[in-house]
Amino acid sequence: MALIVGMEGAVAAPAPAACAFNNAPGGADNTTAQNCISYNNGATTTGNIINEATGSLNGGSPYPPLNPGTSTGISVVKAGTKLIGDITNNGSISAPQYGINLGPGRPARFRQMSTSGLR
Numbered sequence: 223m224a225l226i227v228g229m230e231g232a233v234a235a236p237a238p239a240a241c242a243f244n245n246a247p248g249g250a251d252n253t254t255a256q257n258c259i260s261y262n263n264g265a266t267t268t269g270n271i272i273n274e275a276t277g278s279l280n281g282g283s284p285y286p287p288l289n290p291g292t293s294t295g296i297s298v299v300k301a302g303t304k305l306i307g308d309i310t311n312n313g314s315i316s317a318p319q320y321g322i323n324l325g326p327g328r329p330a331r332f333r334q335m336s337t338s339g340l341r
Contacts, residue, residue: 245267249305254277
């Protein structure tokens with residue numbers, strides 16, 4: 223029988239999972255409980271992002287996140303990333319950073335929405 227008395231070094235916690243919808247082609251239509259929706263690949267995506275009435279997004283990672291968008295409910299971030307379509311929230315969003323975060327290239331007044339302003 224072996225006994226391990228001590229180990230050197232700390233074991234790192236695993237990185238949080240990427241968003242359930244991460245750079246999804248054609249947009250995203252969330253109808254259930256998920257962590258987040260993120261577009262962060264520097265590409266152009268055509269399609270709508272919808273969090274349906276039955277959907278809930280909980281961007282649970284602390285800020286700054288290890289994986290893009292995971293501390294936000296819905297995000298379109300990183301230089302060059304563009305969404306041609308609408309973002310609609312009919313469900314609920316809970317996130318430590320922003321409910322909706324639109325990154326570089328957008329007017330400042332359209333970049334973030336807190337979860338308190340969402341229904």
